[in-house]
Amino acid sequence: MSLLKETQKDSSIENIDNNILAITESYLKEFVAPVASEIDQSSEALNEALQGLIKRSLLSIKVPKAWGGLEADTETFYHFQQLISQYSGALAFLQVQHQGAVASIVYSNNEVLKEQYLSKIVEGKLLCGLGFSQLRRKGKPMITATPMNGGYEINGTVPWITGFGFFDAFLLGASLPDGQTIRAMVPFQNSHQDAGGEFLVSEPMKLGAMQSTNTVTGTFKNWFLPSENVVSMAKEGAIHENDKKIVLFPSFLVLGCAKAGLDIVKKVAQTKQLDFINEGFNHLNEELNYCQEKIQTAITINSRSFEDDLKLRVWAINLAQRCANAAVIVSSGAANYYNHAAQRVYKEALVFTVFGQTTDIMKATLEQMVYN
Structure with a gap:
């Protein structure tokens, strides 16, 4: 029995979801953060980090309980994604592929296929x-x-x-x-x-x-x-319609990347003790919290518009770019080292900028950069 399942006994739905996030963050801080640069470069290190998620049942977070999964609510799932991207972009990018495939299987009308795949996924014997x-x-x-x-x-x-x-x-x-x-x-x-x-x-x-x-x-x-x-x-063309429906959701991965950049800025501020670094951190952190609040509120609104979702997604992308750039700036020349955290997060911001990019997202992201 996994650690997660052991802590779920006699818990309310709310507590179960809190347990998911608490266990995820504890694992990431203890086992992933110290080797994040290695995870970015080594498939073996990445696989070890992935196995840690499997052992804690976290790759079945969206699988219904009827199939043995955790069936976390939407808000918990997206906070889970944000936590992982905050500590390792490579791990976040890899596992979200699996989560996407699993979601498609869960919603499939092919009951035989669901029977074949979901039980193995929950047992950690099948990844997609x-x-x-x-x-x-x-x-x-x-x-x-x-x-x-x-x-x-x-x-x-x-x-x-x-x-x-x-x-x-x-x-x-x-x-x-x-x-x-x-x-x-x-x-x-x-x-x-x-x-x-x-x-x-x-x-x-x-x-x-x-x-x-x-x-x-x-x-x-x-x-x-x-x-x-x-x-x-x-x-025909259904993928384009769906892209508009889900345009906001990858924002949580992007926000995690922004947090990763600010974590570096905060750490540097403690060692260099320069007031302007603290001021920069406080300004970006305040904006990040405000952006996150807006996005969290938006996902609870069923009647929201694509245009509003797109603006929030682009805002998150811009924040991640600026926070990652801030991490590079305050790290000075050390950011040039291939295994420096600031360089890794800067590159992760690149990936999350174009992750799931559509023409609409490309246009809005470019316009935000050029005109704002």
């Missing part, structure tokens, strides 16, 4: 990633699914799949001939089928940040996908 960002791209589909007896023939290239070597499967997004799209679970390993189909994975990309997450390209050639692996089907 995502491979559908190509559905956002206009023009000729990068991944096609051609209907055939018993399933689909998959062809094309997935340009971005994070977590090779960490995840057992990933959620593939593919386009049908009529424009509809499917999402389906696919084994995350090189494979050759008896009928000649194949799925091949590239070497991990050389990235400027979060190299340890093992992001790869995956190529399908006449690969057979059984119908029973399909998680969902959607109309």
